[in-house]
Amino acid sequence: MKVVLGRDDLAEAAGAAVKESGEPFERLAVRPVHKASRGFVDGDGPDVCELAVVTLLQAVAQDRPVLLLPITALGRTQHQTLVTMGRLTVQDIEGRSVGVRAWSQTTGVWVRGFLTEQYGVDLRKIDWRTYEGAHVDGCEDPSWVTRATQGSRLPADFLDGSLDFGIMGNELPDDDRIRTAITDARTAAAQWSERTGFTLVNHVVGxxxxxxxxxxAAVLAAYDAMRAAASSTASAAVDPTGFAGLRGPVTRAAAYALEQEVLPRAVEFDELVDRTCAALGVPASRLGG
Known part of the structure; x- marks a missing residue:
């Protein structure tokens, strides 16, 4: 079984469990892990793969043979990823330019959801600029979104003032001029989670x-081991596992993605559950309800 996982604790737990089940195990050295997404979705990559929530949803919407194994590989707040260098705030965003690595990037989907839901922003009144396409072939940017000139990069365009705002997580430049566009973003994120009853999920296991x-048998053993490993870490309180734990955040991400034309059709959470359980031959309760 070939596996791509960014977290060492999950990879080590899965590896031990798979080997104990009698199956060979190989952890592929792919960094960052999103580079394995396209091969996984196309069916010529790893058997088990960490991937962004929206990539999974797009793959399912395109009827690709990939399934959700309900483990959170990466969870984090997102309000702080909307940044600017001027005196602008989120209230000024309509009519301005905003860069995001890809329209399908999960961080961008979350932030755009906040913009419409919390701040009443009309997404079509923003000059959106993307820098790459989706990891799932057949998924295109909406007609009202512009692709940046080939060879340009989001951090560079943001730093030189070509963009008023940027949505950036790991690619955020180290520059003292940068500040969050949402005032007290961490508090805003905590309040959002308290109101919705769940924390955000960025990456899951497919x-x-x-x-x-x-x-x-090997896949179920890997799931059990990863779930146990996740529960033993400090992040367990904010990184849900099992179908019950992931239902809230994945359902909300799917709704945002559909509204933003990231998905070609609605993907219901129960569809994800049914597909996984049918392939593994188990009831939903076996994978956390």
Missing amino acids: VSETAAREHS
């Missing part, structure tokens, strides 16, 4: 349908 059907 499994190919073939691996789930042909090696169900």
Whole structure:
């Protein structure tokens, strides 16, 4: 079983469990992990793969043979990822330019959801600029979104003032001029989570349908081990596992993605549950309800 996981604790737990089940195990050295997403979705990559929530949703919407194994590989707040260098705030965003790495980037989907839901922003009144496409072929940017000139980079365009705002997580430059566009963003994020009853999920674990059907015992063993490893870490309180734990954040991400034309059709959470359980031959309760 070939696996791409960014977290060492999850990879080590899964590896031990898979080997104990009698299956060979190989952790592929792919960094950053999103570079494995396209191959996984296309069916010629790893058997188990960490991938962004929106990539999984797009793959399912395109009927690709990939399934949700309900483990959070990466969870974090997102309000702080909307940044600017001037005196602008989120209230000034309509009519301004905003850069985001890809329209399908999960961080961008979350932030745009906040803009409409919390701040009453009309997304079509923003000059959106993207820098790359989706990891799932067939998923295109909306007609009202502009692709940046080939060869340009989001951090550079943001720093030179070509963009008024940027949505950036790991790619955020180290520059003292940068500040969050949402005032007291961490508090705003905490209040949002308190109101919704869940924290945000960025990356989950996916499994190919073939691996789930042909090696169900090994996949279930890996799931159990990763869930146990996640529960033993300090992040367990904010990184949900099991179908019950992931239902809230994944459902909200899917709704935002549909509204933003990231998805070609609605993807209901129960569809994800049914697909996984059918392939593994287990009831939903076996994977956290």
